[in-house]
Amino acid sequence: MPSPARQAVRFPAEVAPLNAVWNQLTATQVAPPHWLIIVSGVVALAIVSYRPAWHISRGLVTIAHEGGHALVAVLTRRKLQGIRLHSDTSGVTLTRGRPTGPGMIATAAAGYVAPSLLGLGAARLLASGYVTLLLWAVLVLLACMLLMIRNLFGVVSLLVVGGAVFALSWYAPQDVQGVLAHGAVWFLLLGGLRPIIELQSKRRRGRAADSDADQLARLTRLPGTFWVVLFLLVSGAAFASGAYLLMVSGPTA
Template identity: 65%
Template sequence: MDKFWAHLIKVQPDPDPWVVVVSALVALVIVGFRMPWQVSRGLITIAHEGGHALMALLTRRKLEGIRLHSDTSGVTLTRGRPTGPGMVLTALAGYLAPPLLGLGAAWLTEQGHITLLIWGVLLLLVCMLLLIRNLYGALILLVTGGAVFALIMYAPADVQQVVALVAAWFLLFGGVRPIIELQHKRRRRQARDSDADQLARLTVLPGGFYVFFFLLVSLTSVAFGAYLMNPL
C-alpha cells in the first residue's frame, strides 16, 4: 500500500508550453465541430448525471439509479421530497458538474498529480457503473473505464500527461456548449423538462436565470482553468 500511495501522489514535471496549447486546441476542435462533438458528448453526459447522483447522495435523497441513452441524453432517478433544498441542489448539480470537474482536473494537472487524476476518474466511473440501470449506459461506462484502465497500465507518463490535459480542457469547454444548446432548445420550447425549467418550478426564479447561472459558472471555470494551466 505504501508503494501504491507513493505511486498515486507522485508529481510529474511540468509539460512543455506547446503541449498545453496543442491540448487546448484539440479539446476546442472536439467541442466546436459537430462530428467529434456528437461522438464525445456522451462523456459530458456521464459527468452531468454523475453530478446529479453525487448531490442526491449528499442531500440524502434516495438514489434509485442512472440511465445513459444512445442519443447522449441521460436521467438520474431519485426519490424523496419533490420540493425543498435537496431537490433544488440535485437539479442544480448537473450542468455545473462538467466545468467544475474540469477545473479540478486543471488544478491537479497544474500540480503535476496526473496519476492521481486518472485513478480518480477510474474510481468515479466504477462508482457510476454500480448505479447504472440500463444496458447501453453500462456498456458506455465499461468502454470508458476500460480505456482509462489501459491508459494507467500501458501508457507512458508523457502520454498520460497529454491525455489528462486534453481531458481537463475538454471538460471545461464541453461544459459550456450544452448550456448554449439548452437555451436554443428552450427558445424553441423543446426543453420543457430541462434542469433549468425544473428549477423554475421549484423556486421563484425563472428558467432563464438558471441558464445564465450555469453559463456564468462554466465560463468562470474556463477562465480559472486556463489560468491554472497557462504554460507561461
C-alpha cells in the same frame, strides 16, 4: 527483557504494499511543454466545435452531468435509485425524496455545472503534477457510478471509458499520460459550456419544457433563463480558472 522504550516498532507486512501504491499515486510528473498544452486545448476546442465530433464525444459530458446529479443527491440525503445513459447522448438520474426543498433544488442544479467543475478540479491536480492520481480518481468515480447504472448502454459506456482510462494509466508512458490528461481536462472545461448554450437555444424553440432549468423554475419561481445564466457564469468561471491553472501552474523540469 528489554524496556518498552527500546523495543522496535514493527508495522504489519500489509502496510508496505499499501504505502508503495500510495506513493505511486501521489508521485508528481513534470508538466508537458506549454506548446503541447496549447495544442491539446486546440484539439479539444475542435472536437467541441465540430458537430460530428461533438455528437460522438458529447456522451462523456453526459456522464459527468449525470454523475453531478447523483453525487449531490447522495450528499443531500436523497435516495439515489439509478442512472440511465442513452445512445442519443442524453441521460437521466432517478432520485427519491421530497419533491421540493433545498435537496431537490441542489440536485437539479448540479448537472449542467458538473462537467466544468470536474474539469476545474482535474486542472488543479494536473497543475500540481498529480497525473496518476487524477486518472485513478476518475476510475474510482466511474466505478461508483457503474454501481448505479440501470441500462445496458450505460454499463457499456462506462466500461469503455473506464477501460480507456485504465489502459492510459497502466500502459502509456508518462509524457503521453500528461498530454492526453491535459486534453481531456480541456475537453471537460470547454464541453461543459456548449450544452448550456444548446439548452437555451432549445428553450427558445419550446423544445426543453422538462429541462433542468425549467424544473428549477418550477421549484424556485425564478425564471428558467436565470438558471441558464447562472449555469453559464459558473461554467465560464470554471473554464477561466481551469485554463489559468493549466497554462501557468505545474512543476517544471
